[in-house]
Amino acid sequence: MIQTENLTRRFGDILAVDRLTVSVAPGEIFGFLGPNGAGKTTTIRMLAGLIGPSSGQATVAGCRLGRDDTTLRRRIGVLTETPGLYDGLSAQANLLFFAELYGMTEPSAAVEHYLRWLGLWERRFEPAGTFSKGMRQKLAIARALLHEPQVVFLDEPTSGLDPEAAHLVRDFIAELRREGRTIFLCTHNLDEADRLCDRIGVFRQSLLALDSPAALRRQLFGRTVVIHLRAVAPTFAAAARGLDFVHQVKEVDGKLLVTLDDPEVRNPDLIRTLVAAGADVQFVGELRQTLEDVYLHLVNAKEKPA
Amino acid sequence: MKAVWVIVRKEWREVFRNRMVIFTVAFLPLVLTAIPIGILASTRGGGGAGDFSTMDLPSGFERLCGGLTGTACAQYALVSQFMLLFMMIPLMIPVTIASYSIVGEKITRTLEPLLATPISTLQLLSGKALAAVLPAVAATWGGFAIFAFAARFVVVGPEVVARLADPLWLLAIFVVGPLLALASVSAAVMVSSRSTDPRAAEQVAMVVIVPLLGLFFGQIAGLIFLNARLVAWMAAGLAVIDIGLLAFAVGLFQREAILTRWR
Numbered sequence: 001m002i003q004t005e006n007l008t009r010r011f012g013d014i015l016a017v018d019r020l021t022v023s024v025a026p027g028e029i030f031g032f033l034g035p036n037g038a039g040k041t042t043t044i045r046m047l048a049g050l051i052g053p054s055s056g057q058a059t060v061a062g063c064r065l066g067r068d069d070t071t072l073r074r075r076i077g078v079l080t081e082t083p084g085l086y087d088g089l090s091a092q093a094n095l096l097f098f099a100e101l102y103g104m105t106e107p108s109a110a111v112e113h114y115l116r117w118l119g120l121w122e123r124r125f126e127p128a129g130t131f132s133k134g135m136r137q138k139l140a141i142a143r144a145l146l147h148e149p150q151v152v153f154l155d156e157p158t159s160g161l162d163p164e165a166a167h168l169v170r171d172f173i174a175e176l177r178r179e180g181r182t183i184f185l186c187t188h189n190l191d192e193a194d195r196l197c198d199r200i201g202v203f204r205q206s207l208l209a210l211d212s213p214a215a216l217r218r219q220l221f222g223r224t225v226v227i228h229l230r231a232v233a234p235t236f237a238a239a240a241r242g243l244d245f246v247h248q249v250k251e252v253d254g255k256l257l258v259t260l261d262d263p264e265v266r267n268p269d270l271i272r273t274l275v276a277a278g279a280d281v282q283f284v285g286e287l288r289q290t291l292e293d294v295y296l297h298l299v300n301a302k303e304k305p306a
Numbered sequence: 307m308k309a310v311w312v313i314v315r316k317e318w319r320e321v322f323r324n325r326m327v328i329f330t331v332a333f334l335p336l337v338l339t340a341i342p343i344g345i346l347a348s349t350r351g352g353g354g355a356g357d358f359s360t361m362d363l364p365s366g367f368e369r370l371c372g373g374l375t376g377t378a379c380a381q382y383a384l385v386s387q388f389m390l391l392f393m394m395i396p397l398m399i400p401v402t403i404a405s406y407s408i409v410g411e412k413i414t415r416t417l418e419p420l421l422a423t424p425i426s427t428l429q430l431l432s433g434k435a436l437a438a439v440l441p442a443v444a445a446t447w448g449g450f451a452i453f454a455f456a457a458r459f460v461v462v463g464p465e466v467v468a469r470l471a472d473p474l475w476l477l478a479i480f481v482v483g484p485l486l487a488l489a490s491v492s493a494a495v496m497v498s499s500r501s502t503d504p505r506a507a508e509q510v511a512m513v514v515i516v517p518l519l520g521l522f523f524g525q526i527a528g529l530i531f532l533n534a535r536l537v538a539w540m541a542a543g544l545a546v547i548d549i550g551l552l553a554f555a556v557g558l559f560q561r562e563a564i565l566t567r568w569r
Contacts, residue, residue, distance in 0.1 A: 011566065048422055051562045070424045078422040084415045086316070088323045093316075100312040101423040143419065 001026045001151055001182040002047060006056035009042050016042040018206040019056065024199075026150075029173065029183040031197030031213075033190065033295055038204045040186045041081055044153045047184065048078045061150045061182075074102065077149035079157055083140035087129025091120050091139055094128050095146060102147035114142035118172075134165035141169065151182045158189055170196060194291040208298045217289045220297055222247060224287040225263050225270070227256040230280035239277035243270060257287060309425045313433025314440070321406050321437070330402040331441050335395050335449040342388035343453060347460040349381055374469075377462045382469050385457070386532060389478050390522040392450055396487035397515050399442035404494030405508040407434055409501055421561050431559050435491045442487040450479045474534040477541060485544040490514050492551035499558045 002024035009017040017039040024030040034040050045051045047060050049069035058065045063072035085094050092111055099107030115121040118138040123131070128139060137160065144152060157173065158166040166189075173196055176183055187193050193200055194213045202208040202216075209216055229236065232254050240249045240258050245266045248259040256274075260266050263286065271281055321327045371379035411417045420430065454470050461467055469475070494511040501507035524530035 045565060050418070050421055050565055070426065073422060074424040076422075078419065080415075080418045080422070082415045084417075084419045086320055086416055087414060088320050089316070093319065097312065097316045098419070098423060101309055101420075101425055103308070103424070140419070 001028070002030070002058070002060050002184060004047070004056065004058040007043070007046060007053050007058050008055045009039070009046060009051070010054045015205060017046070017053075020203075020207055022201055022207065022210060024182055024184060026182055027177060027180045028198045029177050029185055029196050031193035031200035032184060032186045032203060033188075033193055033200055034203035035299060040203060041155060043203070044078065044155055044184065044186060048076055048153055049073050050078075074147070075150050077144035077147065077152045079141055079144040079152070079154045081155045083136040085128040085131075085136055085139055085143075088127055090125045091115065091128055091131070092124040094139060095143055098143050099146050104147055107146075110146050110148075111142075114146060118142055118168075134161045137161055138165065138169070141172065145176070149181070151184065152176060153184045153186075155186045156188065157185070158187070158192060166192075190291040190295055200291070202295060202298045204299060208301075209294075213291050213294070216294045217291075220294055221289045222259045223261070223263050224248075224257050224259045224289075225267060226283075226285045226287045227258060227271075227274065227279075227281060228283040228285075229254060229256065229274075230282060232256070233278070236274055236277050236279045239273050239279075240270060243273060246270070309429045310433045310436065313425070313430060314437045317403075317407050317434060317437030318441075320410070321403050324406055327402055327406055331399050331445055334398060335445040338391040338395055339449040339453050339456075341391060342385055343456045343460060345384055345388070346381055346457060349377070349384060374465060375462070378466050381461050381466050385466070385470070386474070387522075387525055389475065389532065390518060390525065392446055392453075392479060393482060393486055393518055394515060395446040395449055396439075396442040396483040397490045397518060398512070399445055400438035400487045400490040401494045401511045401514065402508055403438035403441065404434065404491050405498055405501075405511060406504045407437060408495060408498035409504040409507050412498075412502060413504075417564055421565065427556070427559060427561055431495070431556060434495075435488070438491045438494070439484065439487040442490070443484050446479060446483045446487075450475075472534070474532070474537055477534060477537045478532075481541045482537060482544060485541060485548055486518075488548045489544060489551055492548065492555040495555040496551070496558055499564075 002022070004020050004022050007017060007020040008015075020043060022030075032040055032043065042051070046053050046065065047058060049060075049063075049065060049072045052066055060072055061075035063069070063075065065072070086097070089097070092115065095111040095114065096107055099110055104110055112121065115124050118141065120135060120138060120142070123135070128136060131139065137157065141154075141157060144154070154173070158169050161169060170192060173183060173185070177196075185193065185197060197213065199210065199212050200216065201210045209219075211219065232251055237249045237251055237256060240246050240256060243260075243266075245262070246258055246260045248257075250257040258270060260270065267284065271284065274281060322331075371382060374382060411420070454467065457470065458464070458467050490511070493514045494507065497511040498504075498507045501510065521530060521532070525532055530536075
C-alpha cells in the first residue's frame with residue numbers, strides 16, 4: 001500500500017530524509033519512530049503529496065507521488081502534528097467543511113457517525129475552540145477518517161491526551177486495522193507503538209532499523225532468561241557460561257540473567273546444569289526488553305557512531 | 307467549482323465572526339455612502355439654481371456638465387469628487403477579509419489539513435479570493451445603490467441623478483470597483499504570506515489604497531480631473547496590474563512554500 005524507494009528530501013543544505021526505502025502492506029500498522037527533527041513529518045508530507053521529494057520515488061494507495069497527487073489525497077487521510085481546527089466553527093461545521101471538500105455524497109451521515117463514535121455528538125454545535133486538547137485531537141482524527149481513506153497517516157495521535165482519551169484513540173486505531181486500513185503511525189509513545197504496530201521503522205534522517213518490535217528486540221539484545229535463585233554463588237554463573245548455547249551471563253540482585261539462543265529448547269539443559277552446580281532455582285522467566293531499549297540503542301548508536 | 311464555494315462559505319462563516327471584519331464590511335460602506343449624501347444635502351439647502359455658476363468650477367467641469375445648471379453642475383462636481391470614496395470600499399474590505407482569512411489559517415495551523423484534501427491550489431486561492439472580493443463588490447454596489455436612491459431626495463433636479471448612470475460612474479462602480487478588489491486581495495495574499503499577525507498584514511496591505519488617495523487629493527486640488535476616458539484607462543491599467551499581482555500572489559501561494567516556509 002505504501003512503497004518508497006530511496007525517497008530523499010533536502011531543504012537547501014539540510015538533508016531531512018535520506019534514501020528512505022520502505023514497504024507497508026495493506027492492513028498493516030507501521031510505526032515510524034524517531035526523535036524530534038528526525039524527518040518524520042517531512043516523510044509524511046511527502047507521502048501525502050504535500051511536498052515533493054528531492055529524489056527517489058514512492059507509491060501510496062496506488063498513486064505514484066507527483067503524478068496524480070489529487071487522487072492520492074482523496075485516498076489517504078492525514079492527522080497532522082497539530083489538530084488545525086477552525087476554532088470559530090462548531091465541531092460539526094469543521095467536519096462538514098472537510099467532508100464537502102472531499103466531495104462526499106452524504107457528508108452529514110459520515111459526520112454524525114464519527115462524532116458519535118468519538119463521543120462528541122452531544123457537543124457538535126459547540127465551537128472547536130472551546131474543546132479540550134483531547135477533544136480537539138479526537139475531532140482532528142475524525143476529520144482524517146471522514147472520507148474512509150485506504151491509508152491513514154497519523155502524526156502523534158495520542159500526543160497530549162489523558163490516559164482515557166489515549167486509550168480510546170488506540171482502540172480506534174486497532175479498529176481501523178480490523179477494517180483493513182493501512183496505518184502509518186508516527187509516535188513518541190513507544191509503548192503505544194509496541195502494542196499497536198505490526199512493524200516499526202526507527203528513523204533519524206535515514207532508516208536505522210525496520211522489523212516487528214519483537215524481532216528488533218531479538219536482533220539487538222538476543223533473548224535473556226531471568227533465573228531467581230535462593231542464593232547466588234560465583235560457581236553458578238561459571239557453570240552457565242560453560243554451556244555452548246549461552247552467550248552472556250550476568251548476576252544482578254541475586255538473579256542470573258542468561259542470554260541464550262532458543263530458550264524454549266535450551267532452558268531445561270540450563271536449569272539442569274545450574275541445579276547440578278548446587279543452585280536452588282525459585283523462578284524462571286524471560287527478560288522483556290522494552291521497545292524503548294531498542295529505540296534508545298538504535299538512536300544513540302546513530303548519534304555516536306564510533 | 308463546488309469546492310470553491312465550499313471554501314467561500316466556510317470563509318464567510320469564519321471571518322464574519324470577527325467584529326473587526328464586520329465593522330469594515332458594514333460600517334465603512336455606510337460611512338462612505340453617507341458622506342456624499344450629506345454634502346449634497348448641504349449644498350441643496352443653500353438656495354435654488356443660480357447660486358453657483360459653472361465659472362466657479364474647475365474648467366473641466368464645464369465640458370462635463372453639458373446642459374446642467376450652475377447648482378446642478380456644482381452638485382455633480384462634488385459627487386464626482388466623492389466617486390473615489392466608492393472606489394475605496396472595494397480596496398479596503400478585501401484587505402481586511404483576506405488578511406484575517408489567510409493569516410488566520412497560519413495562526414491556527416489549519417492550512418496543512420486543508421492542503422491535505424483533494425482541492426487544488428487554484429481552487430483554494432479562488433475560494434479565498436472570492437470570499438474577500440464578493441462582499442467588497444456587494445458592499446460597493448449596495449452603497450452606490452443607496453447613494454443613487456438617496457440622491458433623488460437631495461439633488462436639485464433629476465438631471466443630476468441621471469448623470470449617475472453615465473459611463474464614468476458605471477465604469478467606476480461596475481468595472482474599476484471589482485478590479486480594485488482583485489488587486490486588493492492579491493496584495494493581501496502577498497503580504498499575508500510574510501506575516502503572522504492579521505492586523506499587521508492588513509495595515510501593510512492597505513498600502514494599495516495610497517494611489518487612490520493620491521487621485522482623490524489630486525482631484526480635490528484640481529490637478530487631476532476624473533472623466534470617463536481616464537476611468538477607462540484606469541480600468542485597463544488595473545486589469546494589467548491585477549494579472550501581474552495575481553500571478554505573483556499565486557506564485558507565493560505554492561503548497562510547498564506554505565508548508566515549509568510560512569511561519
